[in-house]
Amino acid sequence: MIKILAACGAGVNSSHQIKDSIETEMTNRGYSVQADAVVVKDITEEMMSKYDIFTPISIPDLGFTIPIPVVEAGPILYRIPVMAIPVFDALEKTIKDNNLK
Amino acid sequence: MTDTHSGKVSTLFLLDSIFLSEQTTKEAVFKDVAEQLVQKGLVKENFLDNLIKREESFPTGMDLSVVNEFLPNIGIPHTEGEFVNTRCVIPVKLMTPVTFNNMINPSATLEVSFLFMILNNDPGAQTNILSDIMGFISTVNPEELNNFFNYTDTEKIYQFLQENF
Numbered sequence: 431m432i433k434i435l436a437a438c439g440a441g442v443n444s445s446h447q448i449k450d451s452i453e454t455e456m457t458n459r460g461y462s463v464q465a466d467a468v469v470v471k472d473i474t475e476e477m478m479s480k481y482d483i484f485t486p487i488s489i490p491d492l493g494f495t496i497p498i499p500v501v502e503a504g505p506i507l508y509r510i511p512v513m514a515i516p517v518f519d520a521l522e523k524t525i526k527d528n529n530l531k
Numbered sequence: 532m533t534d535t536h537s538g539k540v541s542t543l544f545l546l547d548s549i550f551l552s553e554q555t556t557k558e559a560v561f562k563d564v565a566e567q568l569v570q571k572g573l574v575k576e577n578f579l580d581n582l583i584k585r586e587e588s589f590p591t592g593m594d595l596s597v598v599n600e601f602l603p604n605i606g607i608p609h610t611e612g613e614f615v616n617t618r619c620v621i622p623v624k625l626m627t628p629v630t631f632n633n634m635i636n637p638s639a640t641l642e643v644s645f646l647f648m649i650l651n652n653d654p655g656a657q658t659n660i661l662s663d664i665m666g667f668i669s670t671v672n673p674e675e676l677n678n679f680f681n682y683t684d685t686e687k688i689y690q691f692l693q694e695n696f
Contacts, residue, residue: 439589440611442654443661444634450659467654469611470589487589488637504635509665513597 432456432530434465434521435481436503437490441469444487448503452485455518461525482530483521499524543620543660544692548573549685550623557629557643558583561608564623564648573650574615581610592631592641599673603644603680606631607661612652620660621648622688624680645680667696 434452438444445467456463468477470490475497478484484496487504501520505513524530548571554560565579586608595602606629628642647664668676679691 439585440609442612442651443607443609443649443659446654447659447662447665450662488635502635507593507634507661507665508597508669509662510598510669 432461432463432483432525433481434463434483434485435473435478436465436467437470437473437484437486438467439470441467441472444507445469448485448487448506451506451514452503452518452521455514456521456525459518459522461522462531482528483524485521499528541693541696543618543663543696544622544689545619546686546689547571548619548621549688550621551626551683551685552623553626555627555629557586557606557608557631560623560625560629560646561586564621564646568621568650573617573619573621575613578610578614581614582608585610586631590632590634590637592633592643594633594635594641595668598669599676601677602668602673603628603677604631604641605668605680606643606646607634607649607664608646609649609651612654615650615652618651618653618656618660620664621650622646622692623648624683624688626683663696667692671695 436445436448449465449467452465475494484498484500485503503517506517550564552560552563554563561582568574591607593605595604623646625644628644630640631643633639649660682688
């Protein structure tokens, strides 16, 4: 199971949309993924160490070096393929490059 | 989602909570709208402070030129569920475009002409409000959508949303 951490400022809208979209699309592409949606300010190094990929809207300043691969997922929010597909492709490349399962 | 043809009415929009704002900064727009939302009991007293703080750290301007080059940009300001009392969308027509920072590229600015202010005290709900807003933007005919963004009559705004959202 590949664990993905989605995050946004309030944790009530954007990150949930990113989580749902990633789970749906990556499952369709044949990957076993689980995404969680959190508020950026709640992220700690310890929390992040439990995930394989971080998918914020844009890279936030967390006060520590992000120890896992990052894929900026903001374009998914547009809900149009021309914006979302490059994000999903980047996610798939990250999964393959890091041999995540 | 609304489907007036089948008799359903969206509960996401409230006819008496659609605003036109003459303010020229996002802070002033937020203050203007938030004071009315507090009076209506839709948000808590500390909503405004948290909305402004959140917008500074995590901006919500969205560049719609990537959807259609003729569409004006929108903002989707929102804050944590603990500061609101309901789950709905507050449409705000900005009579003068207001500068927001871009949600996806926060260091960039853009001029925004319409807000869909999201109030959501139930983030676990099955339907995602932001997703529904973007679905509305990406599926309604761009010419009709452009006309909608120029409406200055709150009843017309409400009606269009009921028919198309």
